[in-house]
Amino acid sequence: MTLGQLANQVAAGEIDEKARASKWQVFRDIREAKEALGATDRALAILNALLSFHRADELTAEESLIVFPSNEQLIRRANGMSPATLRRHLANLVTTGLVIRRDSPNGKRFARRGEGGAIDQAYGFDLSPILARAEEFKALAAAVQAERKAHRLVKERLTISRRDVVKMIEAGINEGVPGNWQGFMRRYEAIIARLPRTAARLTLETICNELEDLWVDVHQTLESFINSQNPNANESQSERHIQNSNPHVSSTDESEYGLEETGEASGVGVKNDNVRALPSRDLPLGMVVDACPELLTLARDGHIRTWRDFVEAATQARPFMGISPSAWQEAVEVMGPEKAAITVAAILQRSDRIASRGGYLRNLTERARDQKFSVWPMIMALLREKLDAHAKAAGNNGRSVTDPADGDRGVTVEISEALRKNMKKKGWER
Structure with missing residues (x-):
């Protein structure tokens, strides 16, 4: 006893x-x-x-x-x-x-x-x-299940962070982007070297946080290079391309952004050169989700953890955007499922400025067929727009800002913790 x-x-x-x-x-x-x-x-x-x-x-x-x-x-x-x-x-x-x-x-x-x-x-x-003790056992079982789920989610975060960081470092090295890539690689290897074969959830969360900090630094290096190549072509022109390449885009959007036919025509040639100069590697999933948060509303459970989840959410968004199955299938055949999904997500993010989304997707598909279209400038433009909106709100010490493109609707733009750290490094948030 x-x-x-x-x-x-x-x-x-x-x-x-x-x-x-x-x-x-x-x-x-x-x-x-x-x-x-x-x-x-x-x-x-x-x-x-x-x-x-x-x-x-x-x-x-x-x-x-x-x-x-x-x-x-x-x-x-x-x-x-x-x-x-x-x-x-x-x-x-x-x-x-x-x-x-x-x-x-x-x-x-x-x-x-x-x-x-x-x-x-x-x-x-x-x-x-x-x-x-029936209620005690029930509570213990629920706690164990919650801990198991949290452990699984942090392992998924770790996998995605590792893959995205490696892809971005490889893109920077292979495309000749100026940066301390060897230092980034050593930093990555030092973080991963501390990962045990069987790790507790708190250990995995600590390593994930360090990898995400590294993700921000590498992402900032790539973004700065793309912007420095030709700011007008990489930012403004890519935004104009999304807003006005389609002949069905409303004229109010053109007047709102001060676009002129001469500027659009002159940007096309520069755009084609930039497509060849952009990284040939795939975009990291985390970067794309940051740029296209609207797609999260159509994702299962409101989370996108893998490219399969991303493509599935884009497939769900297609009918709501008025994009025909044939237009989607053609985009998948020409671009591949992931890049087609990225294109649809970017169109969804700017859907209030594009009247005929299906026609616009077909337009971009034809440009991709001729190797005149890349998803990199499109995503970079969306990220830049997101960061610029928060830069304007920095004076008010705000954590969210109303998108000026939404007029008086008061739509709040949410940003991820990674982007917030990026802003702090640039001195936009105090």
């Missing part, structure tokens, strides 16, 4: 008379929280066998909860084990407070029946703690 066992016996004796619980549901909760409870797998197999000796599916305080099977019966129902193993794991059930021993004077398990066959006195294993 220990104080913990005595406390379990006291709790079992104070069960509410109206208490009831499904024995198999409580068993599932116990199985989920077995590590927190300290129960072993073999002990749970024995507990499952003990519960099977209780005839009703529900445990209630109105009836006896003592079962008294022999060791031979328990061994058969527990799929076979040696008597020594049985005794060891029965002791585990008692130690963890899942059952209570009700020993007879001679240590055997049996029941005395009275008139009518009703049990007057029983000696064996008392299942009362399972009923008394």
Whole structure:
């Protein structure tokens, strides 16, 4: 006897008379929280066998909860084990407070029946703690499930961050972008070297945060290079391309942004040169989601963790944008599913300025077929617009800003933590 066992016996004796619980549901909760409870797998197999000796599916305080099977019966129902193993794991059930021993004077398990066959006195294993602690087991199971989900999500974050950082570093090296790429690579390797084979969630979160800081630095280096190549072509022209290359775009958008036909015509030639000068590597997923947050409203559970999720969300957005299946299929065949999805997401982000989204997608598909279109300038323009909006709001120390393109509608633009760090490094947020 220990104080913990005595406390379990006291709790079992104070069960509410109206208490009831499904024995198999409580068993599932116990199985989920077995590590927190300290129960072993073999002990749970024995507990499952003990519960099977209780005839009703529900445990209630109105009836006896003592079962008294022999060791031979328990061994058969527990799929076979040696008597020594049985005794060891029965002791585990008692130690963890899942059952209570009700020993007879001679240590055997049996029941005395009275008139009518009703049990007057029983000696064996008392299942009362399972009923008394049913809510505790349920809460423990929910906590274990939440921790498992959080661990899975942080592992997904880690995978995406590693992939995006490596892709951006490779793009910078292969495209000859000026930057301390060897330093970035050493920094990345130093972070990953601290990643153990089996890591706790807090360890993974710490490594993820460091990788995301590295992501911001590498992303800023690439963005600065693209902007320095030709700011007018890479930012303004790419924005004009999204807004006005389509002949169906409304004239109010043109007047709002002060666009002229001569400027548009002169930008086309420069645009083609810039397409060849842009990185040939794929865009990192995190960068694209930052640039096109509208697509998150159509994503499953409001999260995009993989390129498959991104393409699926773009496929869901297609009918709402009035894009025909044939236009989407053609874009996928010419650009590939990921770049087609990026294009659709960028069009969705600017949907209030594009009248015919399907026609515009076909236009961009034809340009991509002639190798005159790249998704890099389109995404960079959206990111620049997002950062510029927050730069204007920096004087008010705001965390969100109303997009001027939305007039008086008061649409709030949310930014990710990565972009916020980027802004701090440029001195736009104090």
